[in-house]
Amino acid sequence: MHCNGWGEEHGGPDPEELRKLGISPAELLDFSVNSNPFGPAPGVRRAIQAVDPSLYPDWRSGRLREALAQANQAAPGQVLVGNGAAELIWLVAQARLGPGRQALVLGPAFGEYRRAAQAVGARVEEVRAGPPDFRPPLVQLAGEIARVRPELVFVCNPNNPTGVSLPDDALQDLAATCGSDTILVVDEAYRAFRDGQFFAPPLPPNCLVLRSMTKDFALAGLRLGYALGSPALIADLARFQPAWSVNALAQAAGLAALDELDYYRATLEQLARLKVDFFSGLTTAGFPPSPAEVHFGVISVGRPAREVRHRLFQRAIQVRDCTSFGLPDFIRLSTRREADNHKLLEALQAVV
Ligand SMILES: Cc1ncc(COP(=O)(O)O)c(C=O)c1O
Known part of the structure; x- marks a missing residue:
């Protein structure tokens, strides 16, 4: 604990x-x-061993960013590589939230959404699924989005901790409800565990998709994740990212993992x-x-x-x-x- x-x-x-x-x-x-x-795959372990730790990492994570863009049928400007998906949660909170602003979380969910939002002074409201089936209360969530008009909505799909997924067309519907003033953050840290699909093209421009590479690719100690979104939103997040945030071992491991699918x-x-x-x-x-x-x-x-x-x-x-x-x-x-x-x-x- x-x-x-x-x-x-x-x-x-x-x-x-x-x-x-x-x-x-x-x-x-x-x-x-x-x-x-x-x-991790044997090729990933070898790639890590081949890194010279005395050199600075590529601050853009350029090769990995390009490879991830290609895998997700996106442009490199639609991808931001992060020090785990956790860093990207904090970056979107910094970019979009602040004192007096509001985040809405579809709960129960990963605690860093609340923590990152509160750290920049935002208010957090939760709409919760309950036992025994933990079905996401989507009608209630849409109602709250329309009523509260939050800056950010966090949805974890498949959900941590329950493992429950949203129905297929729910994300498109939620994105439409959010409109242009609200960003729908879709945390797909566990996407590949559901259906073996590691990648998918970006969602509508008011959505930010987060993917962790520490879970499916077993790199928790190295820290690696990425965000997929509109070029404007990605650029907004990048403004808050510390230089060299993604270390050289993580970048090498991420690239090698893409060859070991x-x-x-x-x-x-x-x-x-x-x-x-x-x-x-x-x-x-x-x-x-x-x-x-x-x-x-x-x-x-x-x-x-x-x-x-x-x-x-x-x-x-x-x-x-x-x-x-x-x-x-x-x-x-x-x-x-x-x-x-x-x-x-x-x-x-x-x-x-
Ligand atoms: C839903 C969810 N999102 C993001 C993360 C963070 O992932 P990472 O290890 O890539 O920072 C976790 C880790 O537990 C998680 O459960």
């Missing part, structure tokens, strides 16, 4: 907590992060098969997961999630306590390899 001076909680191990409990990072089974558990497709297909077994095991054990279209989702544990997380952690298993998502008796679980998934099921039955 990262409950810290930096703000929101996130998944992933907290080195301080591990040290305190005497658990080594290698022995921890981490179900709390949603990255590809099969790790077969590896990544195969791992995501395998993960999708493992998810079916894992989720049916959870259902049989009495913990039916949210109707996720990706490899992670939330389950109700019927008691404080903080406590369940703590008890599992003592067994060197980490899950994401969803209290910070406003779901204090839910945990989020991400599919891992088969043997690990069995261990989680056993431990969960023992502690709950």
Whole structure:
């Protein structure tokens, strides 16, 4: 749990907590992060090793930007590479929000939207999906967009933490509701986990699509993501980006990953098969997961999630306590390899 001076909680191990409990990072089974558990492709590892760390990175991420533009049928001016999708969330908040301005979030969702908006003094309102099916309340969201006229609307599709996707034509409808004064930020960090499609052309000009390359390409430690949008909006975000924000290793890894799509497709297909077994095991054990279209989702544990997380952690298993998502008796679980998934099921039955 990262409950810290930096703000929101996130998944992933907290080195301080591990040290305190005497658990080594290698022995921890981490179900709390949603990255590809099969790790980077061999070609990506080689590309990282070939980088000379004494040289400054290309501050434009030029080659990667061009390659991503081509993959997404866009122009290079429609792409901004970032230090993880997280940086791009902060850049759009800085570019569009400020004191007295308003952001609207389709919740429950990734905590950095709220954090980035509040850090620049904006107000944040949330329209929330609820258990058990966490279906996004789109009519209510459209009504709030029309009523509040926020500067930014954040939609996470597929959603973190629930894994639930929006219906096919919902984004076009929401973009139309937003009109020209509101930017619809569509966070597609988990797009490829749903359907194996890593890329897609930009949405209408009042939309900003965010993609993380740390999840599907397993590069969480390096940090890499990109935004796709109109050239004007992309230029607006770039004004706030610190120089050399995307390091040379991340750029090299990103370029190499684009040459290894077969590896990544195969791992995501395998993960999708493992998810079916894992989720049916959870259902049989009495913990039916949210109707996720990706490899992670939330389950109700019927008691404080903080406590369940703590008890599992003592067994060197980490899950994401969803209290910070406003779901204090839910945990989020991400599919891992088969043997690990069995261990989680056993431990969960023992502690709950
Ligand atoms: C929905 C969502 N968007 C963005 C991010 C951040 O991605 P990155 O690691 O590329 O900064 C995360 C990470 O957990 C996420 O869940």
